[in-house]
Amino acid sequence: MTKEMLIQISNCKLYAKLVGENKGKPTIVMDAGYGDDSKGWDSVISDVSMLSNVLIYDRAGLGKSESSSNSRTSRAIIKELKELLTEAKVEPPYILVGHSFGGVNLRLYTTEYPNEVCGLILLDSTPEDYRERFLPTMPKEFQQAYNKQFVSECNYDEFMESLKQLKQSKRNVDVPLIVLSAGEKAHYSEESQTLWNEMQKEISKISQKSEFIIAENSGHYIQNDEPKVVTSAIKTLINKI
Template structure:
């Protein structure tokens, strides 16, 4: 499909008290709209190696959460619950009708999980890319070095603070209902600074996310650190394509 001219539309849409930046790549061809959400403190550029390829098949929505990238800051609480509500309103104002196929990286995976739980009738598939498990703090963080833990706790300065982030994990835990949609979980198998014990635990916790749906699949990206979409973009691209095919 080389040589396909990918159509791009950009938007600045007011949601609550902030203008959010979004863009749509590609054209819908009787296929679900793919919506991508980035990790904590990151924005739409995180999908530069993936979105153009998916846009050859269907329309892809990329957006910057409030306070990130080209989007204005919001005075609203920065929790997943609030972000999901904002994304829902954004999609409505962009006149993008469901069904949506959701793709979330890291903290973006938490948001996409919550969106699927709150609006199940709008979602036809979910791809989690090294998504943050809801019990990360209790089970995983203690296995890491003191230095790692200190650095982790100090990173929450870009959007929600530490308390809001932990509140988001609690929100998605409370909404942990079994979904009836195709789910693919992709785990990074070569995480920087991880001991063998921590890496094995991470992969185990990623596999536990398969219980979110009765129709789930697990992929281990053996040569990837946390940003699988950069290290092994084809792994993510092919996973998304597979879910698109299921929904044709």
């Protein structure tokens, strides 16, 4: 089954696609990285949809979705996602899968709407203390390029506000969690790569039922570099629920 939808929420229409054969398992909801639309999941969607129904969507202003007048912080984004799921009649509980900035959004979704989430998978998700702890360890050119990239979705201040919202939210989650860390990041020194993996491992501590996996041969887009690692993590999580 593949169902494409343009769903009216309070102030815009959001594009979503529901794929899969429902096997009585929770629906898997996937949120892509900064500036990425639902195509960011093309490399894994067919395999993941064999496990359960999967909903992928374009955040407001990306892909086939209209722009929203709301701010582009994580808190505003997850409210829109909640509206989308309600209007599309996709019933909870959900298994949430977030990449990079999508991981920030879905961690916040899990703490804001705990009764709707039964599992969480984070793919190289942005740590809440990224700016303070990680960015200063990188070369100046990297830092400048990082700061200039915020043009396709939320701006730099909104992104940092999202990390602050995550920090201020109740951090621990009471669901099974799998954290995947990219072990082969481009432009990272050995020291930076080690720190990155440490920070990813710290994220796994927000749940007492967590697993931490380093995708040794992956850059930031683990779903493209090692799609089987992602599918396998989702399968593992489904079996725990």
